[in-house]
Amino acid sequence: MSHRLIACENCDYLHVEEEIPTGSVAYCVRCGSPLYRAAQVRFDKPLALAVTAFLLFLIANSYPVLTFAMEGRVETNTLSSGVLTFWREGFLFLAIMVAVTSVLAPLVLILAHIYVLLPISLNRQVPGMQQVWRILAIIRPWSMLDVFLIGLLVALTKLTDFADVIAGPAFFAICCLIPTVLLMNITLDPRYVWRRLAPANLRYPTSEDIGNQQGSDQQDRALLTCHTCSMVVLGGGHENVRCPRCGAMVHHRKPRSLSRSWALLLAAVILYVPANVFPIMTVTYLGRAEADTILSGVSALVRAGEWPIAIVVFTASILVPIIKILLLGWVYIATALGLSGPLKERTLIYRITELIGRWSMVDVFMVSILAALVKLGNIATVQPGFGAVAFCGVVILTMLSAMAFDPRLIWDRAGMQTVKRPRLASVKTDHDRVENQGIPS
Numbered sequence: 001m002s003h004r005l006i007a008c009e010n011c012d013y014l015h016v017e018e019e020i021p022t023g024s025v026a027y028c029v030r031c032g033s034p035l036y037r038a039a040q041v042r043f044d045k046p047l048a049l050a051v052t053a054f055l056l057f058l059i060a061n062s063y064p065v066l067t068f069a070m071e072g073r074v075e076t077n078t079l080s081s082g083v084l085t086f087w088r089e090g091f092l093f094l095a096i097m098v099a100v101t102s103v104l105a106p107l108v109l110i111l112a113h114i115y116v117l118l119p120i121s122l123n124r125q126v127p128g129m130q131q132v133w134r135i136l137a138i139i140r141p142w143s144m145l146d147v148f149l150i151g152l153l154v155a156l157t158k159l160t161d162f163a164d165v166i167a168g169p170a171f172f173a174i175c176c177l178i179p180t181v182l183l184m185n186i187t188l189d190p191r192y193v194w195r196r197l198a199p200a201n202l203r204y205p206t207s208e209d210i211g212n213q214q215g216s217d218q219q220d221r222a223l224l225t226c227h228t229c230s231m232v233v234l235g236g237g238h239e240n241v242r243c244p245r246c247g248a249m250v251h252h253r254k255p256r257s258l259s260r261s262w263a264l265l266l267a268a269v270i271l272y273v274p275a276n277v278f279p280i281m282t283v284t285y286l287g288r289a290e291a292d293t294i295l296s297g298v299s300a301l302v303r304a305g306e307w308p309i310a311i312v313v314f315t316a317s318i319l320v321p322i323i324k325i326l327l328l329g330w331v332y333i334a335t336a337l338g339l340s341g342p343l344k345e346r347t348l349i350y351r352i353t354e355l356i357g358r359w360s361m362v363d364v365f366m367v368s369i370l371a372a373l374v375k376l377g378n379i380a381t382v383q384p385g386f387g388a389v390a391f392c393g394v395v396i397l398t399m400l401s402a403m404a405f406d407p408r409l410i411w412d413r414a415g416m417q418t419v420k421r422p423r424l425a426s427v428k429t430d431h432d433r434v435e436n437q438g439i440p441s
């Protein structure tokens with residue numbers, strides 16, 4: 001056993017990394033967050049999936065997503081039509097956000113995998129592999145094609161009542177692209193990629209490095225965790241050092257984490273009011289213009305009897321933002337006050353808010369699709385409204401707030417960071433659950 005160390009990124013508890021069966025997941029023994037998921041040590045499978053994803057992405061961007069026919073007139077849209085429409089109508093912020101989340105981030109994500117995995121598979125080195133793999137950590141949360149697909153389904157439901165809508169080749173390409181990217185992520189173990197990218201003479205700190213020094217606070221602070229590649233780094237008493245493996249700056253904790261998270265959350269709360277008061281779009285149908293807010297959009301779906309879609313939109317656009325703001329606010333207050341109590345549950349709440357926030361982009365994508373498709377003058381037109389800008393702002397700000405927060409503070413402030421000897425993670429396989437919490441000799 002290598003006795004290599006791995007720290008939980010949610011509570012900073014130290015574990016000894018061990019080989020676990022393929023497909024199983026190692027969890028933190030203290031807060032229960034997943035530490036790592038073991039995949040096969042092979043790069044050809046994820047590489048093939050990345051190339052497939054790239055081809056699907058090209059199809060998704062070259063052919064129509066939807067074809068909309070009404071009163072003898074036909075309109076089609078591509079993946080980037082919504083971006084162009086927002087741009088032309090003067091909604092710059094929305095154009096940039098939709099471009100990043102539905103086109104740029106997915107493209108960079110796929111290309112970065114090919115750029116790094118192809119040389120690794122061929123046992124070669126090309127310049128900038130580490131930098132490219134580092135960018136992935138920043139890009140990943142902003143790639144939202146899965147949310148875009150839901151927005152597409154909502155738009156489809158709204159249109160089928162008064163026009164003929166046909167799904168184009170790009171629609172099916174997007175449907176295939178999402179599971180392909182998912183499979184690419186599952187078959188790839190990022191730990192092995194980082195080990196391949198590491199400098200040849202890199203030495204990993206092991207449990208022997210801290211073996212005799214337990215109980216000393218200073219020793220605890222000397223161990224830092226790289227937020228980009230998860231390597232445990234010997235800080236040598238410094239608060240900030242460069243990670244010897246990926247080159248990113250490593251901090252003891254994210255700098256000014258609580259104040260930044262608070263500021264971003266408060267900005268989101270303020271924007272939440274115009275996001276619900278102003279219309280997200282104005283629909284002109286047969287000469288009559290009607291403004292739609294988020295809430296009126298949901299009630300229109302209910303009136304039309306589209307219950308499943310109404311529930312999806314209500315959950316994504318109304319429930320999720322409110323719940324996320326309330327839960328994050330609670331986590332920040334409890335952390336600032338250093339409350340003890342259910343720390344494990346508080347960490348879980350934080351992890352959930354980090355996961356669900358992006359799904360609120362559904363309404364923004366829906367407006368971008370409708371505005372790009374429905375452009376028939378007085379017969380039928382959809383124009384974006386200021387409410388969509390404010391709402392997109394709420395989603396982005398709450399996401400940034402959750403990213404700025406350092407969940408390890410939950411445990412710091414409650415006085416839980418005393419040095420303990422690293423333990424083995426608890427490992428869950430697909431069939432059984434093995435509690436493997438022994439202390440290594």
Ligand SMILES: [Zn+2]
Nearest residue numbers: 008011028031
């Ligand atoms: Zn943990």
Ligand SMILES: [Zn+2]
Nearest residue numbers: 226229243246
């Ligand atoms: Zn690193």
